[in-house]
Amino acid sequence: MIKDPNRLQALVADIRSFVRERWHPLENQIDLEDDIPAAVVQELRDKGYFGWSIPQAYGGLGLSTEELVRCAFELSQASVALRARVGTNTGIGSEALVADGTEEQKQRWLPRMARGELTGCLALTEPDAGSEASNIHTSARREGEHYVLNGTKRFITNAPLADVFTVIARTADGSSGSDGLTAFLVERGAGLATGRPYRKMGQAGSPVSDIHFENCRVHAGQIIGGREGQGFKTVMKVLNKQRLHLAALCTGPAIRMLELAMEHVGRREQFGQPVASFQLVQAMIADSRTEIFAAQSMILEAARARDRGEEVALTASMCKYFASEMCGRVADRAVQMFGGSGYVADFSPIERYFRDVRLFRLYEGTSQIHQLNIAKLALREHGAA
């Protein structure tokens, strides 16, 4: 649903020019320094990019799902660090509060998240809870008006720089699986410690680390929604929306890589003619362009369905699975079309993009977990399971 076509058109044009004129020239520097210049982060704040998905009542833009994915298609035509910097606030870092927070909690945190004054993150994964996301060992024991958190979270995007953490912890002693889990909004000052940012395969400029809780005291008023035991339901709401958002964020890099590859094969001559004139190269362009269109179409369709209030668990999972795998295939073809220059960072950005996008098939549900989920939901729909 497009709530306001003029606003959307202006926003998309603004993102497009920011990405092309401001961000692309900085990508290599950000990769080498593993950091985004503070002035650029401030520009993102000034432009309101941190508040896209936060309702207008709390200082955000309140974009519909369709508007959000259309903006994400544009924002992600850049190295992944850009969208990772704002993306936890426009996605997993704020969405639990948006979906299930009490009015008081929303008033307390969302306006500052929308302005980018606070950076959020979602801390679900643990050393023993990856694909088996409900195998949470972080505990939250009640002591009077507080809960005392102990445990370790692993692989948390933006943890090294986050101010507020949506943390899923086990409140019910002796519970297992998705029962007895509760979502807390924990502030950095509460006493948690974040580890050193990892050395990663790609996505330089997007810090990821462990989080350690050692007798970290959190007031009971910081249970998202105010009720114990609802944590897994809250996370599932966050992830259903986020899968569509992430699918769109997987599509932009594919658009960018194909664009770079087409420029290259148009320029590069072998055998006395542009490489683009060879039909075997054209097949790679055709397959990539077709798959990008397929991803865009299914994401828009699913986003509109979500805006109509329809159930999108199955379609969101299909979108994330298809778009992330599609992006990997496009990255591989782009390296191929660049030839040796696609493998050497000194000659093209494609080597970096190739490494950056590898993560898409791993986080927020690996491709295998999405295959299982899609099959389970499809069989259920068919009445066979």
Ligand SMILES: Cc1cc2nc3c(=O)[nH]c(=O)nc-3n(C[C@H](O)[C@H](O)[C@H](O)COP(=O)(O)OP(=O)(O)OC[C@H]3O[C@@H](n4cnc5c(N)ncnc54)[C@H](O)[C@@H]3O)c2cc1C
């Ligand atoms: C850079 C980075 C950033 C991340 N950001 C966040 C974040 O912000 N917040 C957060 O909470 N988490 C985050 N994650 C965690 C991410 O979501 C998990 O890494 C992911 O869910 C996979 O879990 P795992 O790494 O433990 O892999 P595992 O679960 O150990 O999986 C290993 C392999 O086994 C396969 N496998 C597992 N179970 C099955 C099965 N039943 N059937 C078939 N195959 C199976 C998987 O598909 C995979 O191929 C991030 C991870 C990384 C690397």
